[in-house]
Amino acid sequence: MATIKHTGGALFQSGAERFLAAALLLFAAAVTIAPYLWMLSASFKTGQEMYVFPPTWLPTAPNLGNYIEVLQLPYAGQQLVNSLIYAGGTTLANLILCSLAGYAFARLEFRGRNxxxxxxxxxxxxxxxxxxxxxxxxxxxIPFAGGNDWLGNGGTGLLNTYAGLILPxxxxxxxxxxxRQFFIRVPPEYEESARLDGAGSFAIFRKILLPLSRPALTVLAILSFQQAWNDFVWPLILTSTRDMGTLQTGLQLLHSGPDTRWNVVMAAAALITAPMIIVFLSAQRHFIQNFASTGLKG
Amino acid sequence: MQRGSTATSAYLFIAPALFILVLTLLLPAVLTIGMSFTNVTFLRPTRLVGLQNYITLFNDYRFHQAVWNTIVYTVGVTIPTMFLGLLAAVAVNRRFTGRVAVRTIFYLPALTSLIACATVWLYLYEPHAGPLNGLLSTLGLPRQLWLQNPNIALGALMVVSIWRDFGTAMVIYLAGLQDIPEYVYEAARIDDAGSLTIFFRITIPLLSSVTFYLLIILIVQSFQVFGLIYAMTGGGPLNATSTIVFQMYQTAFGFTRFGYASAMSTVLFFTILLFSLIGAWVARKLRV
Structure with missing residues (x-):
C-alpha cells in the first residue's frame, strides 16, 4: 500500500495510530536483534565481567581477547577448512548435477521423462x-570405501570423510x-541455430543455456552453501573425530563442557554467524526475491 | 540429430543426480520401513521380529511423552510463527524510512545457523550469568531456571524456534502480498472500506494459499525438530523436551537399537507424508 491521501485506505490512519504502529515495529525489531547485541557485548567482555552482578549491558573494557582465543583454539583452522570443503563441495556438486538434470527434464525428449x-x-x-x-x-x-569389501561390510565406509559429508x-x-523451471522459460530460439549447425546436447547446454542461467545458478549456489555451512545434524552423525568436525559441531562442543566460558563462546558464535550475514547483505536482492518465490529451505 | 542419441545424453545427464536421490532419499525410505520389522543392531545377527517393534512402541511411556512433546511444540511454534510472520510482512510492505533495515533485522535469525542460535540462547537463558535473568533481577522479578525447569523448558525452546523462523514466514508472506493487485485495494477504498475491513476481508483471504503452504511446511519442519533439542537441553529435564526425532536419535546412536528406532522413524515418516499429501491436495484445490 503506497501513501494514500484518501481517508479509510491505509491500515493506520490517525497520527496516534501511526505512532503506535511505528513504536510496535521498533519494539519488535529491538527484541529480534537483542540476542545479537547481547552476543556481541559478551564477546568483548573479560571472564571476570561475565559474572558481575547485575550484568553490565556494555563491556566496561572492550577487548579482542576472546576473538584471538577462538582463532587459536586447536582444530579451529581445521574446522574452518572442513566447513569450507563441505559447503563448497556441496555447492559445486549441486550446480553441476542439478543443472544437468534440470536441463534434460526441461529440454530433451526421452522415454520415461514424466x-x-x-x-x-x-x-x-x-x-x-x-x-x-x-x-x-x-x-x-558403501562398497570398497574405507576398508569395506564388495558387499560393503568390514570397514567404516565413508564415515569421517569429505565424500560422506557431501554425498547425501x-x-x-x-x-x-x-x-528445470528456469530452463523451461528460456525461449527455444536460443538453441535452434546451434542445433541446425549440428551441435550436440551437451555443447548446447554448455555453450548456450549455462551462460544464460546465471541468476538461477546464483540462487542455487547461495541456498546450497547456506544449507551446508549451517548444517549441524549430518556432520554430527557422520563425523566422530575432532579433526573431521565442522565449525557447527565445533561450536556445539565448545559449550557442552561443564565450565563454559560464555564470553569466548559468544566470540565464536559471532565469527560463525558473520559470513552468512555478509553474504546476505551483499546479495540481498537475489535472496529476498528468490527465497520468496521458492519458499522455505528445510 | 537423431532422437536416439538425444535420449542417450538425456539419461547420462540425469543419471548422476538421480543416483544420489535414490541412494539418499528413496532407498532410505524403503530401508527404514524394512528395518522396522527387524531387531537390527551392531551387537548380534539381525532377525525378523514382525510387529514387535510397533507393539513395544505403542506401550512405550517415553515414546508417548515424546509424541506429546512433539505435538505441543509443533502447535506452539507453527501458529505464532505464522501470526508474527504475517504481521511483520504487512508492516514492512508499507513504505517508510528504515523499511529495509527492519526487514533485514527480522530476517537475520533465519540466516543464523541453528547451532549459533542455540548457543546464543543458551547464554541468554543461563541461570547465573545470563542476560535474561539479569533483566528479571533488574526489574525486581524472580529469576527463572529457563531450561532446567521441566514446566517451562519446552516453552523456552519454542520461543527460540519462533524467533528463528518468523522472518522466513515474513518473506513468504511478502511475496504473497506483492501478488495482490493494487486495484483490489483501490476498489475497496472507493467503497469506503475501513482499514481493518480491508485487512480481514481482502488481505487475509487472498493470502490463504500462502498461509496454507506455510502451515504445511512449518508442521513438517516442526515435527522433525532435533538439532535445537540436542544442542540446548538434550531432551531434559526429565524428558520434558524429548521429541520423536530426538528419541529416535538416542535409540539408534545411543543404544544402537536401529530396528526399534526405524519403527519410530516409520511412524513419523507416514505422519509427515500424510500432512504433505493433504497439503498438496488442498493446494491444488485452492489454485483451481
Missing amino acids: ALFALVLALLMVPTQSQIIPVFLIVKH NAATPFGIFLM
Whole structure:
C-alpha cells in the first residue's frame, strides 16, 4: 500500500495510530536483534565481567581477547577448512548435477521423462531428518570405501570423510526442480541455430543455456552453501573425530563442557554467524526475491 | 540429430543426480520401513521380529511423552510463527524510512545457523550469568531456571524456534502480498472500506494459499525438530523436551537399537507424508 491521501485506505490512519504502529515495529525489531547485541557485548567482555552482578549491558573494557582465543583454539583452522570443503563441495556438486538434470527434464525428449520427473517431485516430500538412520547405514556400507569389501561390510565406509559429508546433499529434488523451471522459460530460439549447425546436447547446454542461467545458478549456489555451512545434524552423525568436525559441531562442543566460558563462546558464535550475514547483505536482492518465490529451505 | 542419441545424453545427464536421490532419499525410505520389522543392531545377527517393534512402541511411556512433546511444540511454534510472520510482512510492505533495515533485522535469525542460535540462547537463558535473568533481577522479578525447569523448558525452546523462523514466514508472506493487485485495494477504498475491513476481508483471504503452504511446511519442519533439542537441553529435564526425532536419535546412536528406532522413524515418516499429501491436495484445490 503506497501513501494514500484518501481517508479509510491505509491500515493506520490517525497520527496516534501511526505512532503506535511505528513504536510496535521498533519494539519488535529491538527484541529480534537483542540476542545479537547481547552476543556481541559478551564477546568483548573479560571472564571476570561475565559474572558481575547485575550484568553490565556494555563491556566496561572492550577487548579482542576472546576473538584471538577462538582463532587459536586447536582444530579451529581445521574446522574452518572442513566447513569450507563441505559447503563448497556441496555447492559445486549441486550446480553441476542439478543443472544437468534440470536441463534434460526441461529440454530433451526421452522415454520415461514424466515418470522420472514425478519421482523427483515425490522425493521433495521425503522428510530428511527422519531418514538419518538409514542414510548413515548406507554411507557406512558403501562398497570398497574405507576398508569395506564388495558387499560393503568390514570397514567404516565413508564415515569421517569429505565424500560422506557431501554425498547425501550432492543433489536435491529442490535443486533439480529449480533448474528445470528456469530452463523451461528460456525461449527455444536460443538453441535452434546451434542445433541446425549440428551441435550436440551437451555443447548446447554448455555453450548456450549455462551462460544464460546465471541468476538461477546464483540462487542455487547461495541456498546450497547456506544449507551446508549451517548444517549441524549430518556432520554430527557422520563425523566422530575432532579433526573431521565442522565449525557447527565445533561450536556445539565448545559449550557442552561443564565450565563454559560464555564470553569466548559468544566470540565464536559471532565469527560463525558473520559470513552468512555478509553474504546476505551483499546479495540481498537475489535472496529476498528468490527465497520468496521458492519458499522455505528445510 | 537423431532422437536416439538425444535420449542417450538425456539419461547420462540425469543419471548422476538421480543416483544420489535414490541412494539418499528413496532407498532410505524403503530401508527404514524394512528395518522396522527387524531387531537390527551392531551387537548380534539381525532377525525378523514382525510387529514387535510397533507393539513395544505403542506401550512405550517415553515414546508417548515424546509424541506429546512433539505435538505441543509443533502447535506452539507453527501458529505464532505464522501470526508474527504475517504481521511483520504487512508492516514492512508499507513504505517508510528504515523499511529495509527492519526487514533485514527480522530476517537475520533465519540466516543464523541453528547451532549459533542455540548457543546464543543458551547464554541468554543461563541461570547465573545470563542476560535474561539479569533483566528479571533488574526489574525486581524472580529469576527463572529457563531450561532446567521441566514446566517451562519446552516453552523456552519454542520461543527460540519462533524467533528463528518468523522472518522466513515474513518473506513468504511478502511475496504473497506483492501478488495482490493494487486495484483490489483501490476498489475497496472507493467503497469506503475501513482499514481493518480491508485487512480481514481482502488481505487475509487472498493470502490463504500462502498461509496454507506455510502451515504445511512449518508442521513438517516442526515435527522433525532435533538439532535445537540436542544442542540446548538434550531432551531434559526429565524428558520434558524429548521429541520423536530426538528419541529416535538416542535409540539408534545411543543404544544402537536401529530396528526399534526405524519403527519410530516409520511412524513419523507416514505422519509427515500424510500432512504433505493433504497439503498438496488442498493446494491444488485452492489454485483451481
